[in-house]
Amino acid sequence: MFSTELLVQTLISGLMVGVLYALMALGITFIYSIVKMINWAMGEFYMIGSYIQFVAVHVLFGPHYWWLAAAIAAAATFLLGLLLEPMQRRDDYATVVTIALLLLLRSLAVALGGPNQYRPESDLPVVWIGPLPQEGARVAATACALVALVAFWLLVKKTWIGLALRAAAQNRVGAQTAGIDVWRLDAIAFAIGVALAGFAGALLAPLFMVFPTNGAVTTVKGFEIIVIGGLGSIPGALVGGLLLGLVESLGAAFVSSPYQNVYGFLCVILVLIIRPNGLFGERGREA
Secondary structure (H helix, E strand, C coil): CCCHHHHHHHHHHHHHHHHHHHHHHHHHHHHHHHHCCCCCCHHHHHHHHHHHHHHHHHHHHCHHHHHHHHHHHHHHHHHHHHHHHHHHCCHHHHHHHHHHHHHHHHHHHHHHHCCCCECCCCCCCCEEECCEEECHHHHHHHHHHHHHHHHHHHHHHHCHHHHHHHHHHHCHHHHHHCCCCHHHHHHHHHHHHHHHHHHHHHHHHHHHCECCCHHHHHHHHHHHHHHHHCCCCHHHHHHHHHHHHHHHHHHHHHCCHHHHHHHHHHHHHHHHHHCCCCCCCCCCCCC
16 A cells, blocks of 8 residues: 555665665676676675675674674675786687686585575664664665765776776777776776675675575676666666666565566666667767
8 A cells, every 4th residue: 555654665775775786786887887898797796795794794703893894895805806807808708707707606605605595693773764764784784885885986086096997998098008007907997896796795695695696686686777877887877776776666565576676677678768778878889
């Protein structure tokens, strides 16, 4: 039954999840904008971040220091991205390599952690937003995701590395001519992108569980978002994430919750019909 209170709660929940979706999609589109490669193993870095969060909370720090565990998950996936990025440098085989990496990391997760599901403990209390209660872990994850998005914006817009990354995204040959090491930038961009995915996995671990294939659904949602927002568009990733979160939440609340994942696909189809390049995508020119 429709009610104003249910609508407000659904909108708030959709926006919270949308921010976390956007964090995942931002990593995908950022890597593509710099390296010009789609990383099909992105969900596995999300999975690695969730496992690191679980181990750090249960073995090292406890639930009170969940935020420190999330920071370690982001740092660990960043370093792993730096280590694995040289594997992607052969343009002809980059997509195949990321698919092989997907299978390798997923198999390692099954071998090391088994097929079981885990959930990091959380001692965060219920948070009241106005008259409505929200799960503490969800609110904390949203707040951390917003901090990560602001930090990413400051890095890209206010630092020398950000300027170099933007230059490489616009014209790699021009950036090389100016003396910029674009191969090093590729490694940095890849590491930042997978670190965003790992951070999202750590934040969402208490909500969506930890298991070897938990990155599969988030990968699909990430690609839904970049199709909605436009491949390579950072504003598109943010807007697309919020839009997908709202569509899924509203559909689950007022239509049918078992079909929650279907609503995202319907939104993608609608956007492709109206604007094939995405909301913020630009039509490319062929030479």
